[in-house]
Amino acid sequence: GQAVALVETIRRALISGAPDPGEVGGPLVLTGLFTLLRCLFLWGRDQAANRTASLVQARLRLRLAERLLDLGPGHTVTAPAGTLRTTIADGVEAIRAYVGFYLPQVVVSVGGPLIIVAVLTWHDPVAGTITGTCVVLVPASKPFWRRIMGTRSQRHWTAYENFAARVLDALQGMTTLKALGATGVYGHRLRRDALALYRATMGDLAASSSVYVVSAFLMSAGTSLAVVVAAIRHSTGHLDAAGLLLIAWLTAEAFRPLLELQNYWHEGFHGLAAGKGVFALLDAEAPAPAPATPVRRRPSNRPPRLVLREVTFTYPGAARPALRGVGLVVEPGTTLAVTGRSGSGKSTVVTLLQRYLDPQSGQILADGVDLRDLDRDEVRAMTAVVAQDTHLFHGTIAGNLRLARPDADLAALRDAARRARILDLIEGLPDGFDTVVGERGARLSGGERQRIAIARALLKDAPVLILDEATSAVDGETEAALRDALGELRAGRTTIMIAHRLSSLVDADTVAVLDDGDLVEHGAPADLARRAGAWSDLVAAQAGGAR
Numbered sequence: 321g322q323a324v325a326l327v328e329t330i331r332r333a334l335i336s337g338a339p340d341p342g343e344v345g346g347p348l349v350l351t352g353l354f355t356l357l358r359c360l361f362l363w364g365r366d367q368a369a370n371r372t373a374s375l376v377q378a379r380l381r382l383r384l385a386e387r388l389l390d391l392g393p394g395h396t397v398t399a400p401a402g403t404l405r406t407t408i409a410d411g412v413e414a415i416r417a418y419v420g421f422y423l424p425q426v427v428v429s430v431g432g433p434l435i436i437v438a439v440l441t442w443h444d445p446v447a448g449t450i451t452g453t454c455v456v457l458v459p460a461s462k463p464f465w466r467r468i469m470g471t472r473s474q475r476h477w478t479a480y481e482n483f484a485a486r487v488l489d490a491l492q493g494m495t496t497l498k499a500l501g502a503t504g505v506y507g508h509r510l511r512r513d514a515l516a517l518y519r520a521t522m523g524d525l526a527a528s529s530s531v532y533v534v535s536a537f538l539m540s541a542g543t544s545l546a547v548v549v550a551a552i553r554h555s556t557g558h559l560d561a562a563g564l565l566l567i568a569w570l571t572a573e574a575f576r577p578l579l580e581l582q583n584y585w586h587e588g589f590h591g592l593a594a595g596k597g598v599f600a601l602l603d604a605e606a607p608a609p610a611p612a613t614p615v616r617r618r619p620s621n622r623p624p625r626l627v628l629r630e631v632t633f634t635y636p637g638a639a640r641p642a643l644r645g646v647g648l649v650v651e652p653g654t655t656l657a658v659t660g661r662s663g664s665g666k667s668t669v670v671t672l673l674q675r676y677l678d679p680q681s682g683q684i685l686a687d688g689v690d691l692r693d694l695d696r697d698e699v700r701a702m703t704a705v706v707a708q709d710t711h712l713f714h715g716t717i718a719g720n721l722r723l724a725r726p727d728a729d730l731a732a733l734r735d736a737a738r739r740a741r742i743l744d745l746i747e748g749l750p751d752g753f754d755t756v757v758g759e760r761g762a763r764l765s766g767g768e769r770q771r772i773a774i775a776r777a778l779l780k781d782a783p784v785l786i787l788d789e790a791t792s793a794v795d796g797e798t799e800a801a802l803r804d805a806l807g808e809l810r811a812g813r814t815t816i817m818i819a820h821r822l823s824s825l826v827d828a829d830t831v832a833v834l835d836d837g838d839l840v841e842h843g844a845p846a847d848l849a850r851r852a853g854a855w856s857d858l859v860a861a862q863a864g865g866a867r
C-alpha cells in the first residue's frame with residue numbers, strides 16, 4: 321500500500337508534469353497513513369513476539385522445574401547437573417529466539433512475498449514471474465542447507481553443553497582440585513572442551529554464513545533481473561515510468577521478509593538444537609513413576625513397619641547389582657543399623673527407601689503397602705534425612721530450617737535448634753536465625769551443618785528417620801552431645817541408620833551387614849557379637865585399624 325500510494329504521488333507530481341496540490345494531496349496523505357500503519361504493525365509484531373516468547377519461556381521454565389523436581393535425584397544418576405542447568409537456563413533462552421522471532425518470521429516470509437508477487441504480477445506479469453521464481457528459489461534451496469545447519473547446530477549445542485557441565489563441575493569441586501593440585505590437569509580438559517566449542521561454533525557460523533551468501537545472491541539477482549527486464553519493457557513502451565518505479569520498490573520489498581528470516585535462521589536452528597534437550601527432559605521417563613491410583617497409609621504420622629522383600633537393584637548402566645535379593649524387617653519405632661564395607665550397597669538402601677529409584681525386583685513395604693503404590697508426596701513426607709553431607713541453601717538459617725516446616729514460628733525454630741544442640745551457636749551469630757549461611761552453607765563447619773540438619777529433621781517430625789553417617793563430621797565431645805539429640809530424634813520413629821563406625825551403631829535394635837550387595841548378617845547387635853561372622857570381622861578390622 322505504501323509503495324503504490326507513493327508511486328502514485330510521484331506519478332502525479334513529477335512524471336505527469338502537473339504538480340497540482342489538490343491532486344497530489346490525496347495519495348500523499350495515503351502514503352503517510354500507510355507509513356504510519358507499517359510502523360504500527362512492526363511495533364505490534366515486536367510486542368507480540370516478545371510477549372509470546374516470554375510466555376513460552378516462563379511456562380517452559382516452570383514445566384521444566386516441576387519436571388526436574390518430579391524426576392528427583394534418581395534422574396541425576398544419568399544426567400549431569402551441568403547439562404540440566406544448561407538445558408533449563410540457556411536451552412530455554414535459545415527457544416525464545418526460535419518461538420519469538422524465527423517462527424513469526426516464517427509466517428511473514430510466506431505471506432508477505434506471496435501478496436507482493438500477486439500485486440506485481442497483476443501490474444506486470446513478466447516482472448511478477450521473475451520475482452516469483454526467485455522468491456520460490458530462496459526457500460527451495462533450504463532443505464539442502466537445513467541438513468547441514470541442523471548437524472552443525474546440534475554439534476555446537478552439544479559442545480556448549482559439555483563445556484558448561486565441565487565448568488560447573490570445576491566450580492563445585494574447586495576445593496578438591498586445589499587440594500589435589502589438579503588444577504593444571506583439569507584446566508587442560510577445560511581448554512580441550514573450550515577448543516571443541518570454538519571449533520563447533522566456527523563450523524556452525526561457516527554454514528550459516530554460506531547460507532546467507534547464497535540466499536543474498538539469489539535475492540539480489542532476482543531484484544536486479546526484475547528491474548532490468550522492467551527497464552527494457554519501459555524502453556519498448558510496455559511500461560510507464562511510474563510502473564518501473566513500483567516494480568523496483570516492490571521487488572525489493574518481496575525479498576525483505578526472506579532476508580529478515582535469514583537473520584533469524586541461525587538462531588532458529590540453535591533453538592531447534594536446544595529444544596531437543598528441553599523436550600528430552602520433559603519427556604524423560606520418571607525413574608520412580610507415580611502410581612495410577614495412590615493408596616493412603618493411615619494414620620500416616622504413626623511410625624510404620626518397614627519391610628524390604630527380596631530387593632534387587634542395579635544402577636542404570638552398571639554391570640552388577642548394587643543390592644541382590646535383600647530382605648529386611650524394621651519394626652515400628654525401632655532402629656535398624658545398616659553397615660558393611662564401602663560400596664556394599666548401604667546408600668542404595670537409603671535411595672530406594674526414599675523412592676528416588678525403584679528396585680527392579682522385590683518390594684519395599686511400609687505397613688504392608690508397596691512404596692510404589694503410595695502417593696509420592698506421602699513417601700516424601702514420611703521420611704526425614706540427616707546425611708553425611710548436609711546441603712544448606714544460600715539464605716538465612718531460619719529459611720533453611722523452614723524448608724522442613726514452612727509455618728514454623730521462631731519459638732519452634734528455637735526449640736528444634738536447642739534439641740539439636742545448635743541454639744547457642746546460632747544465637748551467638750551476629751544476626752541469629754537471620755544469619756545468611758552462604759552457598760551450600762559454606763560459612764558453617766561440617767558439624768554445624770549437620771546439627772542444622774538434625775534441627776530440620778526435628779521440625780519435619782516425619783515417622784521415618786534416615787541417618788546417613790549422621791555423626792561423622794563432628795568431634796568426640798560434640799558426638800556425645802549429638803548422640804543425645806539423635807536419641808531424642810529417634811524416639812517414636814522407625815529409623816534406618818547407616819554407619820561405617822561401629823561405635824555409632826550401639827544404639828541400634830537390629831543390625832544388617834551388607835557385603836557386595838548381599839545381606840550377609842542380620843540380628844540384634846549382642847547376638848551378632850557372639851557369632852564369628854561378618855559383624856565380628858568388621859569389629860576386628862576396625863579395632864585393628866584403630867590400633
Ligand SMILES: Nc1ncnc2c1ncn2[C@@H]1O[C@H](COP(=O)(O)OP(=O)(O)OP(=O)(O)O)[C@@H](O)[C@H]1O
Binds near residue numbers: 635641663665667669
Ligand atoms: N549412580 C551410580 N551408578 C552406577 N553405580 C553406582 C551408582 N551409585 C553407586 N553405584 C555402585 O553401587 C554399589 C553400591 O553403592 P553404595 O553407594 O550403595 O555403597 P555404600 O555401601 O553406600 O558405599 P560407601 O560406604 O562407600 O558410601 C557400588 O558398587 C557403587 O559403585
